[in-house]
Amino acid sequence: MVFGHNAMLVIYAAATLVGLVLGVYLLQYRDKPGVVPLAGSLFATAFLSGPVFVATASDSHLLSSLMIRLLFVGVCTSVLFIFLFSLEYTGREHLVTPKTVGLLSIHPVVVVALAVTNPGNVFFATFEYNPAAPTDIYFEPGVAFVLHTLYSYLLLACVTVLILEFLYSTRGLYRGQALALFGATTIPWLANMVYIFGLVSYDTTPIGYILTGVLYTVAIVRYQFIDVAPIARNRVVDTVSEGVFVIDHDNHLIDVNPAGCEMLAVDSASSAIGHNVHTLFKTNPAIVDMLEELTETPVESTTEFSLEDRHFEIQATPITDGRDRHVGWLILVYDITTRKRRESELERQNERLDRFADLVSHDLRNPLSVASGYLDIARDTEDEADTAEYLDRVERSHERMEAIVDDVLTLARGGATVTEPQPVDVAALARRAWNSVETDNATLEVHSREKIVADPTRFQRLFENLFRNAVEHGIEDGDSHTPENGVTHHYADEPSSESPDTSTELTVTVALEDAGTGEPVLTVEDDGRGIPSSIRERIFEEGVTTAETNTGLGLRIVEQLAQAHGWSITVATSSTGGARFELRGIDRDVSGSRESPSEFTSSGESRK
Known part of the structure; x- marks a missing residue:
């Protein structure tokens, strides 16, 4: 009996010491979520085990009586703090409000008051000196004691459910934490039940608290409980669009979020966790080599890689514990495909601007030189008729420069997608x-x-450029040219012995036809001399033209305006041998009004 008494004293003292030491240690990390209530619960266990130790060791009936009553401070506050900790640990910290804490604090205050005063024997039905009892005090529970016990067990059951739910939904390193904490929170109240139901004469609750201390130590040392806490993890890590991977120092995957699972092409994290990264990426050895290079030294590093048509940025950050020991890696993978596409588009735009600059500097130099030369001649000429002629040529050079600037600006601004047709x-x-x-x-x-x-402004510009192209290149001028269908027309860059056709008439036809599949096709064609086969494949390229006075941007602008609408444009030969342009992908307005076919003839003068 003496041996058992002394053994229980050692257990009570050890439980008190464990609670105090771990509580003080945890307070070093009190800025981390969940640590303060956990430290509070450990201090409360010390305040339970300590009075039991004093009551068991003391020969004073009065002191033992006081300690038995005061130990309920530790009992109630330990339950309160462990419940608050479980809320924060499982990501429900939004429930830990001053109002919640205030309501939960009612129970400890009432219980301590009833235990100390015991009015009408409501808390202790009997409370008397008994030298045969381990603490020299024997008591039988009253109604309030039973209600207090049931309430405490209810809260502890809630704690167990919360941690079990978290244990079920978590993974990797956090699962080890959850298992340790599950044992740490359930063992004490199971040990208390053994004593409450009279199975043993000694209070076995402190024994449970010693085991709790051991499990907390395992959670802190083995599973980096303080260094890698999963507070609100589900709302942060699981919802981010970037892939999050946690790899230990042996290159085993110990955690991954849903975005990372998608990148790994696995259904769930459980099918990937525990595997070596060499196994996970065995079909992509280049990725394995890249990861080995990133994790060669424990410093943060970043690189980029491409996989099929996607582009990624990968960032490796070393993970260290509270003692600055390297324990693994946090790998963040960002999908930068959109950014890369924007960069490529910006690069293309810059290249186009460079081409515009070259084009403007080259094409403006000639008419500017012509205008400057004729202006000097006009100044030196006394004949008014000659002066007027030279000034007319200066004016034409200015018009030419204005057309160049206008085309370049249209080309530069016309690429934006039509958003409000x-x-x-x-x-x-x-x-x-x-x-x-x-x-x-x-x-x-x-x-x-x-x-x-369509966009009315840009669609009109498209028509204007097609009409201008037809008039400038379709009307006969110079030597003849025989197109592929045998109809003879004139074309300056392809001389022929055929007699020139002196006709200057041209008909341009616009029609909305049906392609036979229900798809509307908008056509613009003329009966002019057509497009030479030598440039037909390049007709929409910048600078391609058969006239020295043109910029070669007109049809490039047409193609760009069509693409801005989401249409495609192709060039063909009309039935009369002229040029035919076909626009596809357009949408009819089914509610639009219909008009009769019409014909319009220009009344302007012929241009020679």
């Missing part, structure tokens, strides 16, 4: 565009009674 009457817009272009004696025919969905 609206119903557009094809016939009305074609006529408006025709009126804004010098069309000489050419004729416009529009065969359309429908509306399409």
Whole structure:
């Protein structure tokens, strides 16, 4: 009996010491979520085991009586703090409010008050001196004691459920933490039940607290409980779009979020955790080599890699514990495909700007030199008629420079995607565009009674450039050219012995046709001399033209405006041997009004 008494004294003293030491240690990390209530619960266990130790060791009936009553301070506060800790540890810290703490504090205050005063024997049914009892005090529980016990067990059951739920949903390193904490929170109240139900004469609760201290130590030392706490993990790590991987120093995956699982092409984290990264990426040895290079030394590093049509940035950060020991790596993988595409687009735009600058500097130099030369001649000429002629040539050079600037600006600004199209009457817009272009004696025919969905301003610009191209290149001028269908026309860059056709008439036709599959096709064609086969494949390239006075940007602008609408444009030969442009991918406006086919003939002068 003496041996058992002394053994229990050692256990009570050890439980008190364990609670105090661990509580003081944890307070070093009190700035971390969950640490303060956990330290409070450990101090509370010391305040339970300590009074039991004093009551068991003391020969004073009065002191033992006081200690038995005061130990309920430790009992109630330990339950309170461990419940608050479980809320924070499992990511429910938003429930830990002053109101919640205040309500939970009612129980310890009432219980301690009842244990000390015991009015009407409501807490202790009997409370008397008994030298046969380990603490010299024997008591039987009253109604309030039973209610207090049931309430405490209810809270501890909630703690168990919370940690079990977290244990089920967590993984890797956090699962080890959760297992240790699950044991640490359940063993004490199971040990208390042994004593409460009278299975043993000594209070075995402190024995449970010693085991709790051991499990807390395992959680802190083995599973880096303080250094790698999973507070609110599910709301942070699991919801970020970047892949998050935690790798230990042996290159085993110990944690991964859903985005990382998607990158690994696995259904769940459990099928990947525990595997070596060499196994996970065995089909991509280049990734393994890259990871080995990143983790060669424990310093933060970043690199980029491509996988199929995706681009990623990978950042490796060493993980150290509270004693600055390297324990693994945090790998963050960012999908930078969108950024790379934007960078490529910006690079293309910069290249285009460079081409624009070269084009402007090259093409403006010639008309500027011409204008400057004729202006000098005009100043030295006394004949008014000659002066007027020279000034006319200066004016034409200025017009030429204005056209160059206008085309370049249109090309630079026309690439943006059309975002707010609206119903557009094809016939009305074609006529408006025709009126804004010098069309000489050419004729416009529009065969359309429908509306399409487009940007009116840019669609008119598209028409204008197609009409200008037809008038400038379709009307006969110079030597003849025989197109592929045998119809003879003139073309300056392909001389022929054929007799020139002196006709200057040209008909441009706009029509909205059906491709046979229900897809509308908008066509703009002329009956002019057509496009030479030598440049037909390059007709939409910048600078491609058959006239020295043109910039070669007109049809490139047309293609860009079409692409901005999401359309495609192709070039072909019309039935009369002229040029034919076909726009596909357009949308009809089914609610648009219809008009009768119309014909419009320009009344401007012929340009020689």
